[in-house]
Amino acid sequence: MRSLTFRGGVHPPERKELAKDSKIEHFDDPSRVFVFLSNHAGLPAKPLVKPGDRVKTGQKIAETGGTVSASLHAPVTGEVLEIGKAYHPVSLKPDQAIVIERKGEDDWVLMEPAGSFRDFSAEELIKRVKEAGIVGLGGAMFPTHVKLSPPEDRPIDTLVINGAECEPYLTIDDRMMQEHGRDIAKGIQALMRVLGVKKAVIGIEKNKPESIAAMRNAVKDTSVEVSAVKTKYPQGAEKQLIYSVLKQTVPSGGLPMDVGVVVQNVSTAFAVYEAVELGKPLIERGLTVTGECVKAPKNIIARIGTMASEIIDRAGGFDEDQLDRLVFGGPMMGLAVPKLDVPIVKGSSGLTLLSKSSASAKEEFACIRCGTCVVACPMFLEPYLIYLYTSRRRYEPAVELGLLDCIDCGACSYSCPAGIELVKSFVLAKKVYRSLKKGAKG
Amino acid sequence: MNLSTAAAPHIRTRDDVRKIMLDVIIALVPATAFAVYLFGLKALVLILTCVVSAEAFEFFIMRFMRAKKEFRPDGSASVTGLLLGLNLSLAIVWWQAILGIVVAIGIAKHIFGGLGKNFWNPALIGRVFLVTSFPVHMTTWLTPFDLQTTATPLMELKESITQGGAAVTGATSTGSYSISEMFLGRIPGSIGEVSALLLLIGFAYLVIRKRIKIPVPAAFVGSVLLISWLFYLVNPLYGHPLYHIFGGGLMIGALFMATDMVTSPMTLKGQLIFGCGCGGITMLIRYFGGFPEGVSFAILIMNALVPLVDIFSRRKIFGAVKSNA
Structure with missing residues (x-):
């Protein structure tokens, strides 16, 4: 049998043992939350509250700011202090956020009606997903209701559920599947109903046998399949996962819907379940607090907008002498922030506190043309060659060589024995090229 | 902090x-x-x-x-x-x-x-x-241990090719060295090229450590094997294929010189082209050139072509409709 995987990729140390056996804990009482108006890809949400307003947990506090946008809900019961600024963990600069001080226990506002997904029509379900402010929880934060509404000329026949969790260190999806398998299965079926598809496949890396067993058990009376895929980074990248489980190739420059596929993360499926069957909007998410510098690595469900510093305290604090960096997300694609007082957003799947020895900077050598990056690239690019151009700010030839096909996975930089910052150069070059092109258009 | x-x-x-x-x-x-x-x-x-x-x-x-x-x-x-x-x-x-x-x-x-x-x-x-x-x-060769001036296996072979076989003895229609002597390395030659076995052991180490572009030596040795076998079928005077592989600088050239990362191509296709080119030129020189050995020149000629080979052998991007070359 052909093994379920893609060509290329790398095998970084997994380090999942740090947190994989710790049961998900709830952290429901942050002192304050900072809910960014940009808690999703696309346009920022428009606030519906003003300083001094009392808000209840789950109450809508901002509405969608356009077609590609998502609404926001109060993560705690309390008082709006201000619409101020906080350091955003994705844009990496201060950004507008609704600041709410928690006052007392949760007083919930739930969405009505709530009940079995079978009692909802496809239209009602998609409306609920939008109403709940659900976005892609794998990290991209793309509004889920938009992803679930592909254009007419892109018929969807398969839903792929991403349970690969290929990022080293992170274990939250693994724990979610083990502890909430049945709920995730309901969320998946709700998503299938929205898309009108009969086929759904959950892709899970083989290093999570408990999750594979849990999900197989959870979907046994449904048409949902579970695929055990090879443990290899970036198995959880959309195009790679689609190839691994369906042997279908998303065209260059295209989207999964071009091959009739929509991909959703397991945590997103869980959020859909909660919105539909419990009436809960997306006000919290699971994330892994991990890394060599955390005293007690664990998986925590925390309210959106909670400061990383407060969450890290819940994991026993950290080793100040050894801490090199705090990464929002996993170590391969996550972003390092300059301080601990940074609030989490809907796409924060982990807080990884790396030690000086695990994240040490590499000595940089000249490229010795070893070819490692060429073998590692899951998009079959030739990173060394593209880098020759991007490092000289020559964007057109880099684009001709496939720069825009780069998925930012970092397999090239990870594996480069010369320590060359390949993907960093590509990310920057793409940004500059796109803005130059926009400028040229007018 | x-x-x-x-x-x-x-x-x-x-x-x-x-x-x-x-x-x-x-x-x-x-x-x-x-x-x-x-x-x-x-x-x-x-x-x-x-x-x-x-x-x-x-x-x-x-x-x-x-x-x-x-x-x-x-x-x-x-x-x-x-x-x-x-x-x-x-x-x-x-x-x-x-x-x-x-x-x-x-x-x-x-x-x-x-x-x-x-x-x-x-x-x-x-x-x-x-x-x-x-x-x-550079072309004075000494026998192992007693260090007497002598001819290398490939020099004997060259003589046999140019003079119609006068110098060739032995049942294998090769020279005065057996294949196993050449494989183990008890022959005259460059200091480090003589033992195919030990070079192969070193190569195996690099393969295990993932330090080597494997297609290069595979194509290099493979093409030499194929070409020398065809010539041997036509006329045994051209020398037994294993004679060409173990008798001179081919092993050290294919395993350690052609595989130099800096001077070899980056894609699988490029590495195969490069290896076959090295093999083909080596055999051209050995059969028809002025030297008994041809590995060094073959690799250097192919080194010079690497930029072109790299351009010619661009990979097709995942999901690309047509080649991006």
Whole structure:
């Protein structure tokens, strides 16, 4: 049998043992939350509250700011202090956020009606997903209701559920599947109903046998399949996962819907379940607090907008002498922030506190043309060659060589024995090229 | 508290260029030790002369001529020195070896910009310089242990091809050495090229450590095998295929010289083209050229073509409709 995987990729140390056996804990009482108006890809949400307003947990506090946008809900019961600024963990600069001080226990506002997904029509379900402010929880934060509404000329026949969790260190999806398998299965079926598809496949890396067993058990009376895929980074990248489980190739420059596929993360499926069957909007998410510098690595469900510093305290604090960096997300694609007082957003799947020895900077050598990056690239690019151009700010030839096909996975930089910052150069070059092109258009 | 905000990925492979160079040196230890056993202390002195002078000359160039104050030796000069040393004839004198190193490191490597920038394998440029400058020394071959002047297996074969077989003896219609003697290495030849077995052991180490572009030697040896087998079928005077593979510089060339990362192509397709080109040119020279051996020239010619081969053998991007070449 052909093994379920893609060509290329790398095998970084997994380090999942740090947190994989710790049961998900709830952290429901942050002192304050900072809910960014940009808690999703696309346009920022428009606030519906003003300083001094009392808000209840789950109450809508901002509405969608356009077609590609998502609404926001109060993560705690309390008082709006201000619409101020906080350091955003994705844009990496201060950004507008609704600041709410928690006052007392949760007083919930739930969405009505709530009940079995079978009692909802496809239209009602998609409306609920939008109403709940659900976005892609794998990290991209793309509004889920938009992803679930592909254009007419892109018929969807398969839903792929991403349970690969290929990022080293992170274990939250693994724990979610083990502890909430049945709920995730309901969320998946709700998503299938929205898309009108009969086929759904959950892709899970083989290093999570408990999750594979849990999900197989959870979907046994449904048409949902579970695929055990090879443990290899970036198995959880959309195009790679689609190839691994369906042997279908998303065209260059295209989207999964071009091959009739929509991909959703397991945590997103869980959020859909909660919105539909419990009436809960997306006000919290699971994330892994991990890394060599955390005293007690664990998986925590925390309210959106909670400061990383407060969450890290819940994991026993950290080793100040050894801490090199705090990464929002996993170590391969996550972003390092300059301080601990940074609030989490809907796409924060982990807080990884790396030690000086695990994240040490590499000595940089000249490229010795070893070819490692060429073998590692899951998009079959030739990173060394593209880098020759991007490092000289020559964007057109880099684009001709496939720069825009780069998925930012970092397999090239990870594996480069010369320590060359390949993907960093590509990310920057793409940004500059796109803005130059926009400028040229007018 | 100062937190690093360096770019992703935040973890990196523990590999680095220095470790790669060290692995290449480790892979050549068996062949080197055997050379000392066969040819005595002079072999060791020559090899060490090459390694030490290569590192010293590179250090001099980097620190003083190119004024790179932070330069720390990366081991690549040692690899060049070791490879040149193993490719010398035992008849070479120490100062000639140093001259070869100056050409290898100075001209073949640093004129083009140093590590990673050179077109030609520096050790081979050094060797070819010595062959053309000191042809008598570089083609005086000595028998193992008793060090008597003699002909190499491929020289015997060349004579057989040009003179119609007068010099060829033995049932295999090859020369005076058996295939197993050549495989094990009890034959005259360049200091480090003689034992195919030990070179293969070193190669296996590099394969296990994932330090080598495997398609290059596969295509190189494969094409030599195919070509020599076809010629052998037509006329046994052209020499038994295994004679071509084990009797001269092919093993060290295919396993350790053609696979030099800097001077070989980057894609699978390119590496296959490169290896086949090396094999084809080697056999052309051996059959129809003026030298008994052709590996060095074949690799250098293909080195020069690598930029073109790289362009010709671009990979098709995942999901691309047509080739991006």
